[in-house]
Amino acid sequence: MSDEYSLLDVLERMDQNQLGLEAALVELTLLAEKQGMNEIGENVRGALWVIGENAGHIKQGLAKLKRKSTG
Numbered sequence: 001m002s003d004e005y006s007l008l009d010v011l012e013r014m015d016q017n018q019l020g021l022e023a024a025l026v027e028l029t030l031l032a033e034k035q036g037m038n039e040i041g042e043n044v045r046g047a048l049w050v051i052g053e054n055a056g057h058i059k060q061g062l063a064k065l066k067r068k069s070t071g
Helices: 006-033 038-070
Strands: none
Touching: 006 038
């Protein structure tokens, strides 16, 4: 039962949540832009860019943690 809430498991779930939120934001951004709210679209795209940049670091960190926990 202790493995069920390991740090690695929690971080992987947070990463999955981040990806889901990113996808939802993309959909909302497209809708906002379709309705002519271009400034909102630009602002959200800036936030999405940061999320995308951080995603690579998160994936690398998770991979290192996985290697340490199995090796």
